[in-house]
Amino acid sequence: MLARAFTSRVAGVKVGIGDDAAVLDGSRERSHIVWTIDEQVDGAHFRRDFVSWRSIGWRSFMAAASDVAAMGAEPWCALCALVLPDDVGDAELEEIARGQSEAAARAGAAVVGGNLARGRSLSIATTLLGTCDRAVLRSGARAGDTLWMAGRVGLAAAGLRALDLGRGDDPRLLEAVAAWRTPEALVAEGLAMSPVAHAAIDVSDGLARDAGHLGEAGGVRVVFEEDALRADDSLIQAAAALGEDPLVLALHGGEDYALVVASPQPIHGFRPIGQLVEGRGLSLRGAHGERAIEPRGFDHFER
Amino acid sequence: MLARAFTSRVAGVKVGIGDDAAVLDGSRERSHIVWTIDEQVDGAHFRRDFVSWRSIGWRSFMAAASDVAAMGAEPWCALCALVLPDDVGDAELEEIARGQSEAAARAGAAVVGGNLARGRSLSIATTLLGTCDRAVLRSGARAGDTLWMAGRVGLAAAGLRALDLGRGDDPRLLEAVAAWRTPEALVAEGLAMSPVAHAAIDVSDGLARDAGHLGEAGGVRVVFEEDALRADDSLIQAAAALGEDPLVLALHGGEDYALVVASPQPIHGFRPIGQLVEGRGLSLRGAHGERAIEPRGFDHFER
Numbered sequence: 001m002l003a004r005a006f007t008s009r010v011a012g013v014k015v016g017i018g019d020d021a022a023v024l025d026g027s028r029e030r031s032h033i034v035w036t037i038d039e040q041v042d043g044a045h046f047r048r049d050f051v052s053w054r055s056i057g058w059r060s061f062m063a064a065a066s067d068v069a070a071m072g073a074e075p076w077c078a079l080c081a082l083v084l085p086d087d088v089g090d091a092e093l094e095e096i097a098r099g100q101s102e103a104a105a106r107a108g109a110a111v112v113g114g115n116l117a118r119g120r121s122l123s124i125a126t127t128l129l130g131t132c133d134r135a136v137l138r139s140g141a142r143a144g145d146t147l148w149m150a151g152r153v154g155l156a157a158a159g160l161r162a163l164d165l166g167r168g169d170d171p172r173l174l175e176a177v178a179a180w181r182t183p184e185a186l187v188a189e190g191l192a193m194s195p196v197a198h199a200a201i202d203v204s205d206g207l208a209r210d211a212g213h214l215g216e217a218g219g220v221r222v223v224f225e226e227d228a229l230r231a232d233d234s235l236i237q238a239a240a241a242l243g244e245d246p247l248v249l250a251l252h253g254g255e256d257y258a259l260v261v262a263s264p265q266p267i268h269g270f271r272p273i274g275q276l277v278e279g280r281g282l283s284l285r286g287a288h289g290e291r292a293i294e295p296r297g298f299d300h301f302e303r
Numbered sequence: 304m305l306a307r308a309f310t311s312r313v314a315g316v317k318v319g320i321g322d323d324a325a326v327l328d329g330s331r332e333r334s335h336i337v338w339t340i341d342e343q344v345d346g347a348h349f350r351r352d353f354v355s356w357r358s359i360g361w362r363s364f365m366a367a368a369s370d371v372a373a374m375g376a377e378p379w380c381a382l383c384a385l386v387l388p389d390d391v392g393d394a395e396l397e398e399i400a401r402g403q404s405e406a407a408a409r410a411g412a413a414v415v416g417g418n419l420a421r422g423r424s425l426s427i428a429t430t431l432l433g434t435c436d437r438a439v440l441r442s443g444a445r446a447g448d449t450l451w452m453a454g455r456v457g458l459a460a461a462g463l464r465a466l467d468l469g470r471g472d473d474p475r476l477l478e479a480v481a482a483w484r485t486p487e488a489l490v491a492e493g494l495a496m497s498p499v500a501h502a503a504i505d506v507s508d509g510l511a512r513d514a515g516h517l518g519e520a521g522g523v524r525v526v527f528e529e530d531a532l533r534a535d536d537s538l539i540q541a542a543a544a545l546g547e548d549p550l551v552l553a554l555h556g557g558e559d560y561a562l563v564v565a566s567p568q569p570i571h572g573f574r575p576i577g578q579l580v581e582g583r584g585l586s587l588r589g590a591h592g593e594r595a596i597e598p599r600g601f602d603h604f605e606r
Contacts, residue, residue: 014335015440020370020505021339023438027330032317036324037430039384041422067323081342081428083386117426119344125384125418125428127340135326137318202323 013077016112022079030131036067042122050163053092055181056124057099063204064126065107065185066257070202072194073130075109075187080126083119096124107187132194140199141218141262143278148270150189150259153207154246155179157253158238172241175234179256186259189269197261206252211260212282212295218262221279226286228273252296316380319415325382333434339370345425353466356395358484359427360402366507367429368410368488369560373505375497376433378412378490383429386422399427410490435497443502444521444565446581451573453492453562456510457549458482460556461541475544478537482559489562492572500564509555514563515585515598521565524582527554529589531576555599
């Protein structure tokens with residue numbers, strides 16, 4: 001059944017699903033391979049009542065694809081390992097696989113194999129290979145670089161909060177709910193930044209925490225511009241509906257999979273959100289000056 | 304902490320743990336890359352009271368390494384994704400990672416990154432890359448080939464049964480228990496068979512089932528020689544202690560990770576256990592003639 005949902009028809013894949021292992025062409029035209037694994041767990045990264053089976057598959061794939069995008073690489077092929085509790089049957093599995101395949105196709109990749117196991121709770125591990133000529137690391141940011149962002153932040157966290165409150169059908173929150181349910185890895189933006197960026201990271205755990213990793217790895221201080229983080233009308237509307245501060249959602253909400261890069265020059269598809277300066281830590285610069293902020297992240301579900 | 308247990312110091316790995324993805328040299332001297340993912344789940348593939356944390360790590364790695372060995376490839380590097388319940392703390396995680404690293408070193412590979420998540424039950428997904436010039440597939444067996452085996456079968460199943468019965472300390476069962484707790488992927492044997500084998504598979508679910516896959520993929524009938532499957536003294540002793548038939552354990556017990564190949568010629572480290580002939584299905588040839596057998600496998604834990 002999975003052989004039907006998945007495909008081996010992607011360049012450089014000689015044998016896909018059905019053997020002990022996939023067989024890939026080792027002589028790719030690109031000089032580097034990047035490789036990630038991500039795992040999404042029921043109750044931690046999603047709740048089955050918040051999202052369709054298909055979206056569970058989609059978002060689990062996109063979480064891995066975002067890691068590859070953040071390296072400036074092009075997604076190539078993936079293996080998925082699923083742990084399925086007894087109440088997840090063939091129909092549900094087929095929907096999950098469909099979501100994975102659709103996400104893979106959107107990212108320019110294919111799922112070429114995997115593993116199924118039975119267990120007490122649902123989890124999906126996705127391992128993805130990508131190729132590039134230059135891998136952009138977390139380290140490499142320099143004082144004087146501008147901090148650029150593609151995509152958005154805070155909206156997925158607003159969507160999750162809306163679902164948690166049973167308000168997923170509120171028209172003012174629909175866009176936020178969609179952001180959480182069907183995020184998209186920024187593959188094209190990753191490829192655009194790869195020739196010039198000094199450093200890059202994707203925002204899975206929250207902008208403050210992830211940009212904090214970038215600053216730390218580069219030995220520089222991250223200064224966010226408050227105005228730039230308050231410029232998203234959809235986020236402002238969702239935050240208002242929830243009675244929350246859009247700035248807090250933008251700084252600490254995760255799972256939108258924005259890309260944040262350090263670069264001395266503008267990059268197509270990216271907008272400036274701050275600077276990298278001498279020092280350590282994080283701060284926010286607004287109309288009333290600059291204040292330090294904590295690199296705390298996003299607790300998927302508050303426990 | 305995991306960065307301490309794991310290493311990036313393996314040829315062709317440019318960036319290991321700590322970035323969004325690992326970065327590998329894409330211009331390897333071998334023409335093919337093989338790639339597998341395997342997942343071991345508490346309660347399905349192991350029980351925490353049957354095995355040390357270190358052995359949980361070891362055997363989860365070896366299950367993946369065995370897939371690479373069965374392709375005739377050399378293990379290269381691995382990523383591991385762990386789901387940890389709240390009662391698995393840093394000390395336990397460190398022991399699991401130590402077992403993984405030791406197994407990786409034994410297999411000639413290294414764990415270069417991974418993912419940690421919290422969840423309700425423990426699972427370990429291992430994805431492993433290997434390299435080769437010729438990947439040996441499951442398909443390719445021909446009528447007239449001899450069926451060869453390296454390693455042993457049935458002993459791990461006897462060990463699991465011993466643990467299930469609370470008899471893990473019985474001296475007659477110690478070797479079987481060790482076979483289940485610390486199996487070893489047959490990497491050298493996989494490399495030895497790769498230039499000549501027509502087809503290969505590793506025995507994870509039981510000899511009858513896995514050799515059945517090999518026969519089915521090649522469109523041939525598998526005929527086992529009963530004498531060859533009864534030739535393991537350790538298995539005979541363990542089976543006697545358990546009051547079980549060693550032949551049933553050999554045919555249907557899994558998780559020893561033997562390698563089974565179809566080849567017209569002898570291979571160093573392999574012994575003949577049967578033939579491949581025209582037809583379909585499986586049979587067993589003994590002193591009293593030939594009888595059909597079912598390709599049923601090993602139920603990890605009878606439920």
